[in-house]
Amino acid sequence: MGKHGLLNAPTGSGKTYALWFPIVLNHIKNNPDYKIKHKKGLKAIWITPLRALSQEIKQSAERITEDLETQMTVGIRTGDTSTKERAKQRTTMPDLLITTPESLQLLLSSKGYAKIFKDCSAIVVDEWHELLGTKRGIQMELGLSRLKTVCKNLRIWGISATIGNLEQAREVLLGPTSPALANSVLVKAKLNKKITVKSIIPKQMETFPWRGHLGLHLLDEVVPIIRNSKTTLLFTNTRSQCEIWFQKILEKYPEFAGEMAMHHGSINKDTRLWVEQAIRNESLKAVVCTSSLDLGVDFAPVETVVQIGGPKGVARFLQRAGRSGHRPGKESVIYFLPTHAMELIEASAMQKAVLNSAVEDRIPYLNSFDVLIQYLNTLAVSDGFFPEKIYPEIKQTFCYQAITEEQWQWLLNFLVMGSQSLKSYDEYKKVEVEEDGRFKVNSRTVAMRHRFQIGTIVGDASLSVRYQKGGYIGTIEESFISKLTSGDVFTFAGRNLEFIRIKGMSAQVRNSSKRSNKIPSWMGGRLSFSAKMSELLREELYTAELPLSKQGPEIKALAPMFAKQRQESIVPLPHQFLIETFKSNDGYHHIFYPFEGRAIHEGMSSLLAYRISLLTPITCSLAFNDYGFELLSDKEINIQDILDNNLFTANYMLSDLQKSLNSNEMARRKFRDIAVISGMVFTGYPEKGVKMKHLQSSSQLLFDVFKDFEDDNLLYQQAFTETFEHQLEEGRLRLALERIAQQDMVWKKCSQATPFSFPIITDRLREKLSNEKLADRIKRMTAKLTR
Amino acid sequence: MTQNIIIQDQAFQLHPLGGVFWVEKSLLLISDVHLGKVSHFRKFGAAIPQKAVHKNYMLLDQIVSELQPFQICFLGDLFHSSLNKEWELFENWVARTPAEIILVTGNHDIISPLKFEQLNIAIFPELLIDDFLLTHHPETRVAKFTFCGHIHPAVKLRGLGRQSLRLPCFFKTKNQMILPAFGEFTGTHTLKPTKKDEVFAIVEDTVVKV
Numbered sequence: 001m002g003k004h005g006l007l008n009a010p011t012g013s014g015k016t017y018a019l020w021f022p023i024v025l026n027h028i029k030n031n032p033d034y035k036i037k038h039k040k041g042l043k044a045i046w047i048t049p050l051r052a053l054s055q056e057i058k059q060s061a062e063r064i065t066e067d068l069e070t071q072m073t074v075g076i077r078t079g080d081t082s083t084k085e086r087a088k089q090r091t092t093m094p095d096l097l098i099t100t101p102e103s104l105q106l107l108l109s110s111k112g113y114a115k116i117f118k119d120c121s122a123i124v125v126d127e128w129h130e131l132l133g134t135k136r137g138i139q140m141e142l143g144l145s146r147l148k149t150v151c152k153n154l155r156i157w158g159i160s161a162t163i164g165n166l167e168q169a170r171e172v173l174l175g176p177t178s179p180a181l182a183n184s185v186l187v188k189a190k191l192n193k194k195i196t197v198k199s200i201i202p203k204q205m206e207t208f209p210w211r212g213h214l215g216l217h218l219l220d221e222v223v224p225i226i227r228n229s230k231t232t233l234l235f236t237n238t239r240s241q242c243e244i245w246f247q248k249i250l251e252k253y254p255e256f257a258g259e260m261a262m263h264h265g266s267i268n269k270d271t272r273l274w275v276e277q278a279i280r281n282e283s284l285k286a287v288v289c290t291s292s293l294d295l296g297v298d299f300a301p302v303e304t305v306v307q308i309g310g311p312k313g314v315a316r317f318l319q320r321a322g323r324s325g326h327r328p329g330k331e332s333v334i335y336f337l338p339t340h341a342m343e344l345i346e347a348s349a350m351q352k353a354v355l356n357s358a359v360e361d362r363i364p365y366l367n368s369f370d371v372l373i374q375y376l377n378t379l380a381v382s383d384g385f386f387p388e389k390i391y392p393e394i395k396q397t398f399c400y401q402a403i404t405e406e407q408w409q410w411l412l413n414f415l416v417m418g419s420q421s422l423k424s425y426d427e428y429k430k431v432e433v434e435e436d437g438r439f440k441v442n443s444r445t446v447a448m449r450h451r452f453q454i455g456t457i458v459g460d461a462s463l464s465v466r467y468q469k470g471g472y473i474g475t476i477e478e479s480f481i482s483k484l485t486s487g488d489v490f491t492f493a494g495r496n497l498e499f500i501r502i503k504g505m506s507a508q509v510r511n512s513s514k515r516s517n518k519i520p521s522w523m524g525g526r527l528s529f530s531a532k533m534s535e536l537l538r539e540e541l542y543t544a545e546l547p548l549s550k551q552g553p554e555i556k557a558l559a560p561m562f563a564k565q566r567q568e569s570i571v572p573l574p575h576q577f578l579i580e581t582f583k584s585n586d587g588y589h590h591i592f593y594p595f596e597g598r599a600i601h602e603g604m605s606s607l608l609a610y611r612i613s614l615l616t617p618i619t620c621s622l623a624f625n626d627y628g629f630e631l632l633s634d635k636e637i638n639i640q641d642i643l644d645n646n647l648f649t650a651n652y653m654l655s656d657l658q659k660s661l662n663s664n665e666m667a668r669r670k671f672r673d674i675a676v677i678s679g680m681v682f683t684g685y686p687e688k689g690v691k692m693k694h695l696q697s698s699s700q701l702l703f704d705v706f707k708d709f710e711d712d713n714l715l716y717q718q719a720f721t722e723t724f725e726h727q728l729e730e731g732r733l734r735l736a737l738e739r740i741a742q743q744d745m746v747w748k749k750c751s752q753a754t755p756f757s758f759p760i761i762t763d764r765l766r767e768k769l770s771n772e773k774l775a776d777r778i779k780r781m782t783a784k785l786t787r
Numbered sequence: 788m789t790q791n792i793i794i795q796d797q798a799f800q801l802h803p804l805g806g807v808f809w810v811e812k813s814l815l816l817i818s819d820v821h822l823g824k825v826s827h828f829r830k831f832g833a834a835i836p837q838k839a840v841h842k843n844y845m846l847l848d849q850i851v852s853e854l855q856p857f858q859i860c861f862l863g864d865l866f867h868s869s870l871n872k873e874w875e876l877f878e879n880w881v882a883r884t885p886a887e888i889i890l891v892t893g894n895h896d897i898i899s900p901l902k903f904e905q906l907n908i909a910i911f912p913e914l915l916i917d918d919f920l921l922t923h924h925p926e927t928r929v930a931k932f933t934f935c936g937h938i939h940p941a942v943k944l945r946g947l948g949r950q951s952l953r954l955p956c957f958f959k960t961k962n963q964m965i966l967p968a969f970g971e972f973t974g975t976h977t978l979k980p981t982k983k984d985e986v987f988a989i990v991e992d993t994v995v996k997v
Contacts, residue, residue, distance in 0.1 A: 414834060418829055418832075418833075418834035418835075418837075419834065419836070419837050423837055426826070426829065426837060426872070427826060427829060427830040427871055427872055428829040428830065428832070428834065429830060429832060430832040430834075446832055449832070679832065679833075680833045680834055680835070681833065682831075682833065698974075701972050701973075701974055702835060704972075705825075705835055705836055705839045705971065705972055706836060708839070708842070708971075709836040709837075709838040709839045709842070710836035710838065713836070
């Protein structure tokens with residue numbers, strides 16, 4: 001097979017063999033004397049997004065190479081690979097190399113990399129759907145663009161789970177205008193698997209909470225499910241939720257001790273591997289886990305999956321459902337456990353989604369200059385590069401297909417001068433242009449710093465958690481540890497630990513018999529509904545006003561909540577747009593219900609607040625969830641003004657949004673990642689580390705400086721583009737506004753929070769927006785200053 | 788708009804750019820300017836806008852022309868790091884500024900004293916003028932009132948509707964005043980005032996007592 005392509009197959013359907021086999025066979029074909037003679041050197045690369053999966057991929061590759069009696073070697077190169085092993089690889093590469101997108105970039109930053117890849121004839125990008133739509137995906141696009149030139153005869157294959165835009169996924173992988181795309185196929189594995197979704201409906205709806213995200217109320221309902229099946233996976237949405245569930249089940253049902261385990265990304269690798277092995281051996285009854293078990297690793301014995309809390313996406317839900325009944329022809333069973341009342345609607349909508357397999361798209365990035373700057377630096381660090389050679393390569397990628405000559409020249413100036421013009425007193429130094437026109441980094445310090453910083457994931461800084469004698473337990477975010485004082489007890493990895501001190505980049509702890517309710521929380525658990533999901537959700541909600549016979553069991557069960565909602569407000573119909581207002585000690589609450597998902601509400605609330613501020617000076621804080629958003633202010637907003645002035649119009653949306661964002665913080669937050677990826681902020685040497693707090697403040701300062709002095713900087717502008725396109729989903733927002741324009745506005749003045757508004761108004765994570773004179777605000781605040 | 792206060796029978800003006808003007812002595816106190824920070828970052832490959840370099844000198848010019856001090860005393864961290872080419876801009880500024888300049892050194896001031904001497908800038912580890920102590924690091928001594936910097940103080944204000952706001956400030960305790968960092972690209976550290984403290988926040992172009 002001389003073709004390139006994309007293989008669409010679910011996790012664990014033998015796809016690893018499907019692509020390793022042809023690679024090895026191809027080698028045999030080209031080297032008829034393969035059994036006696038063996039030419040060393042890299043022949044194929046396998047990219048995996050999760051280094052935890054590399055061991056398993058290696059095993060299956062080795063099975064093939066050995067069965068076919070080749071002398072091919074298989075090696076792994078990831079962040080976990082020892083320096084010794086890496087040095088060994090530098091002299092002799094394994095024939096088949098398993099690596100990550102970051103480690104591939106690191107190879108491109110080593111001197112003479114072209115020689116390493118010269119005879120490489122195949123590259124496989126596994127779990128491509130996970131990379132697509134992230135900056136790691138762009139990194140992969142760039143890596144491939146280089147390898148296409150460096151390798152003499154390269155075939156490119158991707159493997160992807162089912163997503164909405166598979167065709168586009170292939171285009172991004174191979175390059176929209178490339179010959180590779182013209183000579184490629186999309187292979188779909190036909191595996192029609194039956195998936196059954198069952199909602200866990202609380203027996204006592206009256207006492208079921210209106211908000212919350214833990215779902216512990218239904219713990220007792222889960223126990224019979226665990227008892228009745230061989231192995232059950234309980235998926236939680238966050239690591240802290242995972243810890244809590246594990247603790248609580250054991251507390252209430254100690255008989256599960258020894259038969260239950262926990263699996264999440266912060267737990268040390270050996271424990272995770274042990275858990276995975278134990279699942280295969282069928283020695284565990286239940287595993288509480290997070291998305292760490294979403295990918296890779298086949299677990300035949302898993303019979304049942306429980307999803308705790310809304311998974312926020314159909315693709316993810318399907319992926320998790322697919323974890324059970326992993327043998328061909330077996331049915332997958334997934335239970336949906338709602339954590340609060342509104343989530344029952346989500347449960348019902350999810351069933352419909354699964355029936356229609358309404359899977360989301362993964363939207364690839366365009367023109368991410370930060371990643372390109374990092375990549376060009378990488379090339380400058382290794383052998384240097386000639387712009388006229390690299391430009392056509394990157395122009396073939398999906399991400400940079402629309403880059404202009406001017407932008408390219410801007411980037412080159414930025415690399416060399418750190419600006420667009422040369423000043424006499426300036427000492428900027430990074431990439432130099434040599435006499436032959438080669439762009440090259442000559443400073444060892446610059447090169448070393450750059451290598452440390454290759455990568456596109458800017459997480460919160462984490463510390464390792466260790467016993468004093470050195471036993472490693474896992475990693476915890478700095479923000480949590482920094483709140484602890486010596487002697488505090490917290491729960492982590494299922495243990496009660498007493499915090500002793502921070503030493504270097506690790507937190508030292510000892511076991512404690514004291515009980516604690518401090519559980520580390522990890523950021524990043526807040527996902528938004530996709531367009532499809534929110535549409536299904538609305539349709540489900542509207543059935544609340546239909547006759548009982550046309551309602552699903554979830555909606556029926558919610559009857560008491562709907563009744564309560566109707567006391568002062570309504571459950572909206574398809575043609576109605578609901579607005580509720582009331583006053584509390586916190587101020588004046590104004591709540592709007594578009595039911596469009598968190599991301600859209602974020603943009604819409606900011607837009608509306610800005611437009612209101614044009615009518616009257618106002619300061620408000622914004623809160624939003626998947627159902628609606630709130631403007632909370634210390635003054636009452638006249639809703640009639642909003643309706644009379646048609647403030648929900650889609651006209652001038654973009655320019656209004658841009659202005660509202662000026663006083664907003666979204667772009668600033670995006671800029672932090674951009675500053676790190678493009679190398680403007682140094683994240684520090686490993687083990688020493690720059691504290692995240694410092695990183696945050698320096699990138700914030702930087703953002704302000706750009707705003708004041710260089711707002712035409714492409715990287716600064718990128719922060720705004722990303723905010724609009726990826727965070728606020730500008731296109732979707734416009735559609736949502738157009739939909740709302742067709743609806744009747746229903747304004748309900750309430751005396752207190754309703755079941756719909758309660759989860760929103762109690763949200764503490766808020767955006768702020770103001771156009772009042774600072775001094776005026778301060779005068780009012782001074783009176784309330786907490787001393 | 789400045790805020791006037793009296794400390795131990797002496798008059799002081801708090802300027803919204805972050806300086807304290809001692810009226811009787813015609814002495815302007817400025818802390819934590821961190822000159823050369825932008826150039827320092829650029830030298831190590833962080834492409835901060837070049838134009839930002841000039842902003843601090845413009846702000847210095849502005850405060851000097853408004854207050855017309857006889858003397859200017861920097862309370863440490865005048866330069867962010869080792870010598871770089873921004874020194875030429877500083878020489879330039881010293882030459883055109885019609886005031887005597889003094890430096891009380893801070894932890895960042897690692898440039899050789901000789902370089903300052905060449906510009907006729909006197910350097911002290913600390914200064915005692917009447918009953919007032921000028922230092923970089925906050926400290927309190929019996930029967931003295933201290934002016935110092937180092938902290939880059941800010942204060943967090945809260946209002947109805949879960950509003951909150953962080954502003955750089957002059958932070959005054961009974962025997963000490965911490966000055967805010969002067970100028971661009973410096974960052975702040977939030978302090979929590981107790982009942983005995985007085986806080987003067989910088990709100991755009993005014994200084995407000997909170």
